[in-house]
Amino acid sequence: MNNDEAAALGSEQMRARIAWYYYVAGLTQQEISDRLGIARARVNKIAGQLRADGSVVVDIRLPLVSCVELEEQLKAAYALKQVAVVPSVADDEQLRRMIGDAGGIMLDALIADGQCISVGWGRTLSASIKRLRSRQLKDSSVVSLMGGLTRGSETNTFEVSTELAKTLGADCYYVTAPIYCPSIESREILLTHSGVNEVMERARKSDLAIVSCGDLSHKTALTAMSSVGERLPDLKKSGAVGEILGTFLDAQGLPVDHILNQRVIAMPPADLKMIPNSILISGGLYKADIIEAILCAGYVNCLVTDEAVAQRLVASRR
Amino acid sequence: MNNDEAAALGSEQMRARIAWYYYVAGLTQQEISDRLGIARARVNKIAGQLRADGSVVVDIRLPLVSCVELEEQLKAAYALKQVAVVPSVADDEQLRRMIGDAGGIMLDALIADGQCISVGWGRTLSASIKRLRSRQLKDSSVVSLMGGLTRGSETNTFEVSTELAKTLGADCYYVTAPIYCPSIESREILLTHSGVNEVMERARKSDLAIVSCGDLSHKTALTAMSSVGERLPDLKKSGAVGEILGTFLDAQGLPVDHILNQRVIAMPPADLKMIPNSILISGGLYKADIIEAILCAGYVNCLVTDEAVAQRLVASRR
DNA sequence: CGCAATATAATACATTTGTATTCCAATAAC
DNA sequence: GTTATTGGAATACAAATGTATTATATTGCG
DSSP, rough: HHHHHHHHHHHHHHHHHHIIIIIIIIIOHHHHHHTTOOOOHHHHHHHHHHHHTTTTEEEOOOOOHHHHHHHHHHHHHHTTTTEEEEOSOOHHHHHHHHHHHHHHHHHHHHTTTTTTTEEEOHHHHHHHHSSOOOOOOOOOOEOOOOOOOOOOSOHHHHHHHHHHHHTTTTTEEOOOSOOOOOOOOHHHHHHHHSSSSHHHHHTTOOSSSEEBBBBBTTTTGGGGGHHHHTHHHHHHHHOOOOOETTTOOTTOOOOBBBHHHOOOOOOOOOGGSSSSSSEEEEEEEEEHHHHHHHHHTTOOSEEEEEHHHHHHHHTTTT | OOHHHHHHHHHHHHHHHHIIIIIIIIOHHHHOOOTTTTTTTHHHHHHHHHHHTTTTEEOSSSSOOOHHHHHHHHHHHHHHHEEEEEEOSHHHHHHHHHHHHHHHHHHHHHHOOOOEEEOOOOHHHHHHHHHHHHOOOOOOOOEEOOOOSSOSSOOOHHHHHHHHHHHHHHHEEOOOOBOOSHHHHHHHHOOOOOHHHHHHHHHHTEEHHHHHHEEESSSSTTTGGHHHTTTTTHHHHHHEEEETTTEEEEEEBBBOOOOOHHHHHOOOOOGGGGEEEEEEEEEOOGGHHHHHHHHHHTSSSSSEEEEEHHHHHHTTTT
């Protein structure tokens, strides 16, 4: 291929060439920029994006025995069907990608045609979905498990379900309501009128649920919403350790008595128990408490997390 | 994990940690060496090995349209069942790895339990086999298609079949003879007495054959054997353009009349036609002639090669 | 048309990586 | 016990990479 041809490449084909040359052939970025006739800085940027957006994925074929052991211990301790544990790293974003990758691999094996897949929200979930192989499932559907965020966040609940549906080639059903209603009355109105109930009914009957969870620190995306963030002291006083599907739970995994829980529009966590396969994808030591609460209550039967959290979980069951 | 624990890690677990931290988490080699308490240079070396030995594999999820087009054209032009084309790069070793990767992906999809898989020899084949997922096939076997090299080469025929059998968890049958006999008489003796015939019979009945090919330059491993290398002028005079399974072919794909062909111990190329799936894995522009010859004769029905060769092949069928 | 917004090239620089070299300790061979 | 051999640490340095800055098209819009 000569430079004239290269110059005529669309940006998508440019990305594909860079992916091959850099990640498979092992050319240097300089060589690639020469060959393609573009600035090296651009190659560098695109190469980074390719990793981040899941166009290039790496598989590690050496299991870590310490993680494999933890997986087995967690399965036994919390009666889980499937567990994946990845090594811990300090950087949150890197950890999310690692857990997301592992979650994607688990999902890849569980997803089949003819299923209804319900999905929560979160950056880790978003990473998992990027990792999935795309398919053309004709008889499948994706359902959102919770209302949307009004303040445009980097990842909205709508975005997660849309992306999953697109990747799978499935239909998508949205909970067209805010995650927290302004008042208990408005919640009633929304539930009775807007078709939200039908979607949640569909979610209850789904074959596979994919959820994440949030703790009470400011690191968690949900608490970054002003409506939630300003209530953090309240929530802590009420005994909450974090949330799943927008519902705040205490250390035993029971919903706490708090105004936010009365205004949430999402499937109640207890309903997850009716779903054959439910996966919690979440890690980072600061989420250990809420993860433990969710497992104690038995809301989910599969888990993807990191080594440090797994150790905590195993230790507290001794 | 603290340093004391890390220091106690076996080297295999060390490799696994490095794989995760470097390729998935994206830590720098310095960070990893600090965390594991080892020299950075060692991390660097291991990280390189992990890529090379197939413990870390990368998947590109963006197809190159130019390659996809060539695949379709080749299928049509040479009546092939499956074709994979990867972008070309100048460096031979890099190209081998790319083609090997693509070959591994094709093989992964074709290999099933209960099969007999026959295999030739070559560095590209070796790369393909490294890329395969390991399995536990109880009712499968691997058969070598050709005799061994006496002069210890970096990859011997025995090594390729052994590694494939190990990866698949299958039995392995070897052609316990040199690829070229010292004389026509010794060849007769070997064929009648040593069980070589039984193995070749088994190969003829195999379900899947995996072969590579060699050209007549000194780049090719086979011609590096002194017994072959010194006959290169002869071979060229007799019209040979390269070899498959140790048998030298002319541009039409017919075995040439040459002493080496009379002394080769390997399955004759024509017998490949009886095998349901036969894959030729080979690339590099200097091999275009022999690849074309093999395809013209219809010895194989699947092909893995690179873009430049694919273009040549398509062009010469116009 | 001119203007702002965007994308890319060109450049520079700090960080990270690959690699060679030397040195040291543990181990095996004598 | 002494001497090779080996594997890894320590070091140094060149190459490659990540990133910021500025300059230069290119595009879309009023």
